Amino acid sequence: MILYGSTTSPFVRRIRIFTQAIPLEFKILDIFALEDRKELIAKNPTLKVPFLVDDEVSVFDSRIIHRYLCEKFELTPLNWKQENILTLIDSVNDTLVSMFLLSKSDFDTTADKLFFKLQRQRIANVLAALEKDCAQGSFNDWHYPSICLYCLIDWAQFRELVDFSDYPHLVSFWQGNSRRAEVVATDPR
Ligand SMILES: N[C@@H](CCC(=O)N[C@@H](CS)C(=O)NCC(=O)O)C(=O)O
Structure with a gap:
């Protein structure tokens, strides 16, 4: 699994902290720099970070990434x-x-x-x-x-x-x- 995001975004940081104990590669994207933006455009139509790529599955939005990880690793969902x-x-x-x-x-x-x-x-x-x-x-x-x-x-x-x-x-x-x-x-x- 790869988490894409910037090091400054609070939405990315919450997933990085939440996934401390989960094997996850963190790929830094500078979404305002030309090359990284091309990658963002290719991988996430919302043009926002974070997003997660798990083999064939792409997951957009921190809230949905959290739900996806809770389901995948059988963690307690939010009430x-x-x-x-x-x-x-x-x-x-x-x-x-x-x-x-x-x-x-x-x-x-x-x-x-x-x-x-x-x-x-x-x-x-x-x-x-x-x-x-x-x-x-x-x-x-x-x-x-x-x-x-x-x-x-x-x-x-x-x-x-x-x-x-x-x-x-x-x-x-x-x-x-x-x-x-x-x-x-x-x-x-
Ligand atoms: N609802 C989204 C919000 C993500 C978000 O707003 N990310 C900002 C960085 S903090 C972003 O990518 N902004 C780029 C833009 O608005 O063009 C989530 O929870 O992941």
Whole structure:
């Protein structure tokens, strides 16, 4: 099995951390560089990373890769509460990636424009919900949703996209898990 992705993507990193104990080759793709982009276009029509190739099977999207690996290795699937939490994490992560790409494309994402206001509201709303889940103990164990939350917070910190001062439980969750070997080994910095 080969996992394709970049070393900075939070979506790729969650799968790399999740698969610590699974034999998997990691192939780095710089999706904005000409040659690697040709490979991306040939292998994944969504033009996003991560994706997984397992012999004849190609699996797109981190969420589906996680489900594929759970089925293949008979691991415990997510329960419905965890699926909902993953939707929260994915929604803010997707929004932050879009905002990041927009600012890289010279848009002022702090502008008083409807689209940006909706995204900022979503980010604040979801982070408040995750802060509450965190306070209630949903991320006390190091399971897949915790890995995804860690990768989201760490990437947002790395790219300086979010001020986390309103979310003390998320900050202490982030700090409390930062010394894990697999976390250190996949640090994008
Ligand atoms: N829903 C996807 C999101 C993946 C994603 O957005 N990946 C980003 C890198 S962090 C990407 O490939 N972006 C390229 C683009 O948007 O053109 C997943 O969970 O795998």
